Amino acid sequence: MASTAADSTAQAAPTAPPSLILPPSQFARLQPHAYLLAHLSPPASSQQPSLRANGRSPSQFRITSANTGSLTHTNGSAVVRLGDTTAVCGIKAEILHTEDIPSWSVSHSSSSLASNKRRKLTSPAENLGADREDGSEETDDDDDSYIEDFSLLVPNLSLSTGCAPGFIPGAPPSALAQSLSHQILSLLRSTRIVRSKDLQIWYQRPNLGREELEVHNEDEQMDVDVEQDRSGGATPEPREIKAFWVLYIDIMIISLAGNPFDAAWLSVLAALRDTKLPRAWWDVDNEIVVCSDLVSEARKLSLRGLPVASSFGVFEADAAAGWRAVLIPDAEEERKIADSERKGIRRRWILADPDGYEEGLSLERVCLVVDRDQGGSGEVVIVKLEKNGGFAVDRKELKQLVEISAQRWEDINQILGQC
Known part of the structure; x- marks a missing residue:
């Protein structure tokens, strides 16, 4: 009887109500x-x-870090972390010959006529002041329309498999990746951060003056008519562009945790600052562009400013x-x-x-x-x-x-x- 009373008392005791407190992770979901x-x-x-x-x-802002030169097989590279969002950018430079550009002959002929006309109307001193250190005119070097007309900057952004739960293997390029690629291309063109003169490969014909063209023979001399400028020297031969550098800018988001555009654009800025182009010249005999293997002769890009996205x-x-x-x-x-x-x-x-x-x-x-x-x-x-x-x-x-x-x-x- 005593055990039966104890059991009934235990059954009659009220139980505690279940807890309604949710952990923060479940509450956030x-x-x-x-x-x-x-x-x-x-x-x-x-x-x-x-x-x-x-x-x-x-x-x-989230903690930001950047590291350049991580990819050795590129001309410039960078890895940028913006919190848990990570972007890797690699820039590869390739040569585009002007003879492979269908519209180059028309555009180049018109620009050459304008350049020759400008040289005749100005004095040699003015021409010297307008020329840059590499001997080309400032107006021609700063013609950034080449970048957009000939697509010298080609960005491409991809979202790697596993960067976020929604990106599965074998899926086609997402609308987000295509939109980000277009935004980066638009910003590269609007900011004009890359100078066209850095992507041009020039060739200047040798200037054969009177002394070079004379036949050095005491019995027979050849009279050579050489065009001279107002200072008495021979007129320099015009320079022409033989090729361009095309920069292929590949960005890969390997970890996506929000705000991919800022991370992608920052990786492009860091990679451009790290990009070095080898010294290149036009070989007349073989009619090809030859590049130097010396790392010391490679030159960096002279970028315009530092546009930062927020x-x-x-x-x-x-x-x-x-x-x-x-x-x-x-x-x-x-x-x-x-x-x-x-x-x-x-x-x-x-x-x-x-x-x-x-x-x-x-x-x-x-x-x-x-x-x-x-x-x-x-x-x-x-x-x-x-x-x-x-x-x-x-x-x-x-x-x-x-x-x-x-x-x-x-x-x-x-x-x-x-x-």
């Missing part, structure tokens, strides 16, 4: 928007700063904000916005360098490409501004983003300077 919002807007009583789920402040994502407090369906908010929505601003409650955050988790929650994206004026003033120059996905970022916030991008430029300049 089930309610990603609420999870990020809880980090960005903590309760006022907690006195905690506004931090993202990854521990960074809204304007803080991407931002806009996160809004209302997951189902009505701005997508209604461009002009109604009176109730305007009242909510006014009340929130009066109470100091933030309704949106601009997150610098969003990771993969934050990109899926961002309703708007802003990409700024800035550079410093190398003329001595050091002013910030906005090279490119891309804004898509919404109408949240206004002029005042764009000014703040420019300041953050300028500081980002200083950091990247210091990182690349150590490579």
